Amino acid sequence: MSKKTAKVKTDPELLRQIDSVVASDEPIQAVFTLALPIKQLLNPRTVEESAKKLVEKVANEVGESPQEMNVFENLGTFVVSANASFIRQMLTQSGISAAMANKQPVGSIKLKTA
Amino acid sequence: MSAQITQQMQASGVAKVLVFLKPHATTSASTARASIESHFTRSELSQTTALAASLGVKPSTVPTMRYYPNLGVALGTVDRSGLAALKADQAVEKVSGAPSIRLIRPVEILAANLTTPVTWGIEALEIPKLWKQGLTGKGIIIGHLDTGVDGDHATLKNAVVDFTEFDLLGKEITPKPKAHDSDDHGTHTAATIVGRAVQGKAVGVAPEADLVSALVIEGGDVVARVLGGMNWAIGKGIRILNMSLGFPGYWDDFLQLTKIVRARGVLPVFAVGNEYAGTSRSPGNYAQALSVGAFNEQGEVADFSSSQIFKRKKDPIVPDLVAPGDNIISAKPGSGYQAMRGTSMATPHIAGLAALLWQAKPTATVNQIEKAIYASCTLPKGMSDLRANRGIPNAPKALAAL
Numbered sequence: 339m340s341k342k343t344a345k346v347k348t349d350p351e352l353l354r355q356i357d358s359v360v361a362s363d364e365p366i367q368a369v370f371t372l373a374l375p376i377k378q379l380l381n382p383r384t385v386e387e388s389a390k391k392l393v394e395k396v397a398n399e400v401g402e403s404p405q406e407m408n409v410f411e412n413l414g415t416f417v418v419s420a421n422a423s424f425i426r427q428m429l430t431q432s433g434i435s436a437a438m439a440n441k442q443p444v445g446s447i448k449l450k451t452a
Numbered sequence: 453m454s455a456q457i458t459q460q461m462q463a464s465g466v467a468k469v470l471v472f473l474k475p476h477a478t479t480s481a482s483t484a485r486a487s488i489e490s491h492f493t494r495s496e497l498s499q500t501t502a503l504a505a506s507l508g509v510k511p512s513t514v515p516t517m518r519y520y521p522n523l524g525v526a527l528g529t530v531d532r533s534g535l536a537a538l539k540a541d542q543a544v545e546k547v548s549g550a551p552s553i554r555l556i557r558p559v560e561i562l563a564a565n566l567t568t569p570v571t572w573g574i575e576a577l578e579i580p581k582l583w584k585q586g587l588t589g590k591g592i593i594i595g596h597l598d599t600g601v602d603g604d605h606a607t608l609k610n611a612v613v614d615f616t617e618f619d620l621l622g623k624e625i626t627p628k629p630k631a632h633d634s635d636d637h638g639t640h641t642a643a644t645i646v647g648r649a650v651q652g653k654a655v656g657v658a659p660e661a662d663l664v665s666a667l668v669i670e671g672g673d674v675v676a677r678v679l680g681g682m683n684w685a686i687g688k689g690i691r692i693l694n695m696s697l698g699f700p701g702y703w704d705d706f707l708q709l710t711k712i713v714r715a716r717g718v719l720p721v722f723a724v725g726n727e728y729a730g731t732s733r734s735p736g737n738y739a740q741a742l743s744v745g746a747f748n749e750q751g752e753v754a755d756f757s758s759s760q761i762f763k764r765k766k767d768p769i770v771p772d773l774v775a776p777g778d779n780i781i782s783a784k785p786g787s788g789y790q791a792m793r794g795t796s797m798a799t800p801h802i803a804g805l806a807a808l809l810w811q812a813k814p815t816a817t818v819n820q821i822e823k824a825i826y827a828s829c830t831l832p833k834g835m836s837d838l839r840a841n842r843g844i845p846n847a848p849k850a851l852a853a854l
Contacts, residue, residue: 452723
């Protein structure tokens with residue numbers, strides 16, 4: 339998937355995972371940040387409702403729901419496990435400001451204890 | 453075979469891999485574990501073996517693999533035959549290159565005994581002067597995201613008021629686990645923050661503060677686990693978030709999260725990294741974080757302590773300050789103590805200091821606590837501001853500045 343078609347700030351690793359999926363139903367896990375004003379991001383209920391609404395919208399658009407979803411209501415983010423077409427469609431949503439791959443491989447970013 | 457595994461095999465004949473077990477295999481975890489364990493090797497080239505050798509631990513006692521039963525994954529080193537065997541093993545769903553979030557041990561770990569009433573780090577910041585005023589962190593909750601924590605250690609008895617772990621999607625696992633450490637890093641940092649005195653000896657800066665601890669680093673580089681920990685800790689009413697971990701380099705993926713943490717009234721105290729001058733890690737290198745470097749007993753910036761200059765108006769230099777981070781004695785899982793070096797060890801000193809200040813002034817904002825700590829800093833003669841920024845904080849001065 340080219341970076342040009344992504345409408346949100348997207349982690350290159352996520353794009354790579356989307357492009358490298360061989361089987362169309364192989365799940366990809368992606369973390370999404372909601373594009374909301376900070377005041378709304380501080381409201382857990384708003385975060386929860388916004389995330390679920392977005393996921394529902396995309397599910398209707400692609401005809402398939404994600405396999406799993408988890409909302410981090412105190413952080414304005416959520417994670418989904420879904421097939422590539424679902425994740426691609428999420429990246430076109432104006433309600434999303436950023437997306438990154440949940441699973442990061444060696445050589446990209448490395449979360450380490452200090 | 454993944455590019456990562458191929459590269460490692462070509463370079464050294466071994467590769468570090470993460471093995472995902474088939475779901476049905478995890479229902480008989482011991483059988484699955486036994487099945488795959490023989491495929492792993494105790495490679496001389498592995499970091500675990502090298503570290504063990506440096507500590508005088510016999511190679512036969514070094515585990516060949518680390519198994520995470522709650523996640524159904526195993527992490528370890530394999531040679532070519534071991535890799536082939538894993539791929540053919542009926543219990544295995546997938547073998548991939550070892551992901552990026554894995555525990556990287558501190559710069560050095562040494563066995564140690566605490567022979568003084570307090571550690572040199574606590575003394576250096578003049579923390580006991582606040583204790584004498586009754587400031588011990590009582591009533592303050594601190595969030596601790598790390599490898600876990602040994603809640604049974606004598607110095608942490610009654611200190612860990614809540615503990616949890618997360619699955620790969622950042623959901624809390626059930627049943628709720630007992631506080632434990634998947635390594636020893638988390639126990640060490642936790643005890644530096646809130647360790648209680650044992651037999652007249654203290655390793656903790658805020659010995660009456662409460663710790664909520666989440667195991668967010670084990671068995672794989674999964675962002676959602678860290679997010680789960682942050683999310684959970686905020687929900688527990690923390691005032692301070694200690695993260696002695698980070699992504700080498702500058703990655704703005706956690707920038708908005710850090711802003712949210714602050715907006716929620718939580719002071720983000722993050723390690724800057726151990727990759728020497730000219731480097732730093734995110735989220736410690738954000739202007740929105742209170743980033744902590746390390747200094748040693750000689751009053752010098754520790755050579756490994758990261759530092760970097762960014763082209764931005766606010767807080768261009770990271771770290772924000774330096775704290776004791778060399779030869780820091782703290783709790784070892786099981787019992788006893790050990791010394792570690794790293795900005796991981798420095799960060800908990802500041803998290804604990806913030807707790808003392810917040811006890812003194814519960815209505816203080818995040819900015820006020822942070823400013824008081826900054827105002828207390830002194831840059832000793834000979835210490836470069838490019839390496840230490842504001843320098844070394846001082847507890848009584850921070851209290852006075854509040």
